[in-house]
Amino acid sequence: MTCDVLVIGAGAAGMAAALSALEAGAGTVFLIDRDTRLGGVLPQCLHSGFGEVIFRQELTGAQYAARWAARVEAAPICLRLDTTVLAVSPERRALLSGPAGVEEVSFRALVLAAGCREVPIGALALPGTRPAGVFTAGQAQRMVNLEGLTLGRDAVILGSGDVGLVMARQLTLAGCQVSAVVEQRERCGGLPRNYRRSIVECGIPLLTRTTVSRVHGAGRVRGVTLRQLDTGEERFQPCDTLITALGMVPERELLRPLGNPLPSWVFLCGNCHHIHRTVDTVSLQGAQAGREAAALALESGAAG
Amino acid sequence: MSSEERFDAVVLGGGLLGCFAARHLTSYKLRCALVEAREDVCTGISRGNSAIVYTGCDNKSGTLKARLCVQANRTFEALCAQLGVPFVRRGSLLVSYGPRGDQVVRRKYRQGRDNGVENLEILTGAQAEAMEPGLAPGISCALLAPGTGVTDPWALCFAACENAQANGCRVWRNAPVTALAREGANWIVTAGPHTLRAGAVLNCCGLNAHRVQELCTSPAVRVIPDRADYLVLDQPAGPFVRHVIFQEPEQKGKGLTLVPTTDGKLLLGPSEQPGGEASDRAVTAQGLDFLRSRAARVVPGLDLSQVIRAFGAVRPNPFHVRREGEGWVPEERGIHSFAIEHPHPGLWSLIGIKTPGLTCADALGAMLAGEAAAYLGKDAPNPEFDPCRTPPPRPRDLDLPARRALVQANPAYGRVVCRCEDVTEGEILEAIRRGAVTLDGVKRRVGTGLGRCQGSWCADRVLELLSRELGLSPWEVTQDGPGSPLLGGERRDL
Numbered sequence: 001m002t003c004d005v006l007v008i009g010a011g012a013a014g015m016a017a018a019l020s021a022l023e024a025g026a027g028t029v030f031l032i033d034r035d036t037r038l039g040g041v042l043p044q045c046l047h048s049g050f051g052e053v054i055f056r057q058e059l060t061g062a063q064y065a066a067r068w069a070a071r072v073e074a075a076p077i078c079l080r081l082d083t084t085v086l087a088v089s090p091e092r093r094a095l096l097s098g099p100a101g102v103e104e105v106s107f108r109a110l111v112l113a114a115g116c117r118e119v120p121i122g123a124l125a126l127p128g129t130r131p132a133g134v135f136t137a138g139q140a141q142r143m144v145n146l147e148g149l150t151l152g153r154d155a156v157i158l159g160s161g162d163v164g165l166v167m168a169r170q171l172t173l174a175g176c177q178v179s180a181v182v183e184q185r186e187r188c189g190g191l192p193r194n195y196r197r198s199i200v201e202c203g204i205p206l207l208t209r210t211t212v213s214r215v216h217g218a219g220r221v222r223g224v225t226l227r228q229l230d231t232g233e234e235r236f237q238p239c240d241t242l243i244t245a246l247g248m249v250p251e252r253e254l255l256r257p258l259g260n261p262l263p264s265w266v267f268l269c270g271n272c273h274h275i276h277r278t279v280d281t282v283s284l285q286g287a288q289a290g291r292e293a294a295a296l297a298l299e300s301g302a303a304g
Numbered sequence: 305m306s307s308e309e310r311f312d313a314v315v316l317g318g319g320l321l322g323c324f325a326a327r328h329l330t331s332y333k334l335r336c337a338l339v340e341a342r343e344d345v346c347t348g349i350s351r352g353n354s355a356i357v358y359t360g361c362d363n364k365s366g367t368l369k370a371r372l373c374v375q376a377n378r379t380f381e382a383l384c385a386q387l388g389v390p391f392v393r394r395g396s397l398l399v400s401y402g403p404r405g406d407q408v409v410r411r412k413y414r415q416g417r418d419n420g421v422e423n424l425e426i427l428t429g430a431q432a433e434a435m436e437p438g439l440a441p442g443i444s445c446a447l448l449a450p451g452t453g454v455t456d457p458w459a460l461c462f463a464a465c466e467n468a469q470a471n472g473c474r475v476w477r478n479a480p481v482t483a484l485a486r487e488g489a490n491w492i493v494t495a496g497p498h499t500l501r502a503g504a505v506l507n508c509c510g511l512n513a514h515r516v517q518e519l520c521t522s523p524a525v526r527v528i529p530d531r532a533d534y535l536v537l538d539q540p541a542g543p544f545v546r547h548v549i550f551q552e553p554e555q556k557g558k559g560l561t562l563v564p565t566t567d568g569k570l571l572l573g574p575s576e577q578p579g580g581e582a583s584d585r586a587v588t589a590q591g592l593d594f595l596r597s598r599a600a601r602v603v604p605g606l607d608l609s610q611v612i613r614a615f616g617a618v619r620p621n622p623f624h625v626r627r628e629g630e631g632w633v634p635e636e637r638g639i640h641s642f643a644i645e646h647p648h649p650g651l652w653s654l655i656g657i658k659t660p661g662l663t664c665a666d667a668l669g670a671m672l673a674g675e676a677a678a679y680l681g682k683d684a685p686n687p688e689f690d691p692c693r694t695p696p697p698r699p700r701d702l703d704l705p706a707r708r709a710l711v712q713a714n715p716a717y718g719r720v721v722c723r724c725e726d727v728t729e730g731e732i733l734e735a736i737r738r739g740a741v742t743l744d745g746v747k748r749r750v751g752t753g754l755g756r757c758q759g760s761w762c763a764d765r766v767l768e769l770l771s772r773e774l775g776l777s778p779w780e781v782t783q784d785g786p787g788s789p790l791l792g793g794e795r796r797d798l
Contacts, residue, residue: 034720098718125587131788176793214589
């Protein structure tokens with residue numbers, strides 16, 4: 001198989017990139033995602049605040065994704081869902097794997113829109129046990145909002161970034177007692193509207209200059225030790241669930257074999273470029289990357 | 305409840321030692337069984353260690369440890385080839401930074417040579433630094449042991465168990481031993497719902513081995529566990545060193561060990577744990593501080609932001625005990641050799657097998673099985689014994705045509721579930737078919753959740769597969785056995 005532009009990741013950035021690459025004249029555009037649906041992380045975002053710039057409306061993440069997905073599905077894009085890109089080679093070939101088979105695709109330009117992953121608790125190398133009941137915020141969001149699962153009865157949330165705050169609210173609404181959102185900095189890390197909705201409206205204590213210094217529990221989480229960073233004071237906070245919102249890391253591992261600096265035919269956009277605060281800038285950056293990738297593909301197509 | 309079943313030999317405990325003992329029992333014409341207390345094998349001491357296959361330089365000449373270790377190291381490739389388990393002979397460097405360390409290097413060189421370890425070489429500091437530029441400068445000398453290897457201890461344990469089963473050994477899980485009694489020439493073992501009658505019993509119960517033996521004898525040797533911490537660094541840090549590195553410190557205490565693992569990560573540890581009493585696996589702040597401060601000195605360029613996990617492991621230290629009043633107290637000094645108790649005819653207990661227990665597991669199993677077979681008077685080889693085990697397919701290790709063919713035959717091998725480690729749904733289903741019943745059971749078999757995201761992407765997908773394949777509600781699926789449900793709160797109907 002060959003194509004002009006190969007887009008990895010069909011979230012906000014990838015969908016915009018694929019559509020704009022097509023509009024900019026790319027002949028064949030492949031859009032690949034390991035999930036079975038379009039939208040990346042958006043379908044699990046049932047809170048509003050998406051699309052204020054692009055649609056001048058406050059949509060939920062799922063609604064925002066659905067608008068873009070409708071356009072993608074209507075466009076002549078070669079869509080490969082339930083498909084993972086195993087490797088990208090310097091010879092401009094990508095190896096795809098899915099239940100339908102393993103295939104190699106040659107491309108002229110590559111758009112990496114693979115998003116980001118969450119920093120796991122393991123990265124903190126905390127003292128204590130390694131019980132069940134510890135989830136990253138995004139994982140918790142997917143399990144609760146998309147899979148209809150319940151995580152626990154009482155939770156502590158480590159990290160007051162937007163995902164942490166959003167989960168504090170959603171867990172509360174789902175009937176889970178959130179005893180604290182813990183933040184090591186002086187102030188809340190998330191957007192003011194998330195602070196208002198989660199901390200103020202749900203009445204959840206935000207403990208600043210505080211961290212989790214130990215995890216307790218043999219099989220399942222039994223509690224955490226909270227340490228006040230200025231006084232060094234520690235106290236035990238019982239809980240059966242610990243949600244971590246420790247930040248995001250751009251997902252760029254696929255590019256490792258391509259060396260540094262990256263070849264001119266690689267375009268990064270969305271959260272694998274840098275961590276964005278709103279989805280609108282992700283889509284805009286994706287569209288830009290798609291146009292540039294198409295231009296390069298057409299140029300190298302003409303040359304070749 | 306099952307009625308009494310008769311066997312020639314029964315192995316108690318499904319760790320590395322028990323699984324290998326069972327494997328070797330099946331190489332004789334014996335009816336044998338293995339009972340494991342927990343829901344899966346490889347859940348005790350075997351689940352946490354340094355993954356190093358030692359050469360035998362560290363063991364006192366003339367001891368069983370030295371003999372078995374040297375012999376086992378030489379044949380480890382062959383063993384891993386038979387069982388389909390990863391093994392890489394990375395070689396090791398014992399590096400010294402001063403006169404005290406130099407003495408240790410020279411002593412281990414002589415000891416290794418006396419033990420029959422081949423190709424040992426004392427290197428100058430400059431030679432060692434050229435080989436491992438990531439090590440802090442100032443190395444005074446180093447011992448190069450090219451034979452040191454690295455394996456996957458979990459894979460080894462599962463492989464031994466599967467091989468024993470394939471050769472006819474019965475394996476029961478969820479079967480803790482609650483009674484062990486002699487009746488005439490036989491042993492009666494009560495394990496969970498099962499009652500087994502056997503001529504020979506091999507007690508490989510790890511941290512509980514002394515308790516099991518004390519079901520039928522008075523105390524002689526007991527295990528007093530200590531624990532140590534490890535840090536795991538993600539793949540970018542893996543090639544930071546090429547060899548297994550043992551740092552010999554100038555001050556009293558333990559040095560740093562660095563292990564480039566078979567899957568390309570870097571393991572730091574074990575930490576020093578002076579006088580630790582904890583028998584749990586909780587990671588300690590003290591152990592982590594030790595590892596971080598040693599790493600800063602020994603491998604100053606190592607990027608510790610690549611840490612993806614810290615874990616604690618337990619070591620079983622055997623001690624002779626003596627009666628004092630009502631109770632039993634351990635002797636001051638621990639037992640340095642492999643403690644193999646043989647208190648009654650037909651009963652062997654491995655109590656406190658620590659380093660190099662992983663290296664010697666197969667050799668110890670062979671030795672014990674041989675003794676048991678001879679005792680039973682049934683030491684004719686089993687002509688049908690097949691030492692080879694068919695490993696589960698691993699798409700990531702296949703070339704493109706082979707991977708393609710595998711997916712064509714079974715589409716589940718095309719769907720990547722764990723993106724960090726490139727593990728497919730097909731592998732997870734096969735792991736469940738081979739006995740995984742928990743998230744950790746799947747993890748230890750196929751590596752889901754071992755990578756940089758630590759399972760935050762795949763855990764709920766593995767949960768779904770476990771739930772579906774085992775016919776459990778998602779709320780019944782555990783991370784690591786009873787008491788560790790992944791989900792909490794009110795169940796819903798899905």
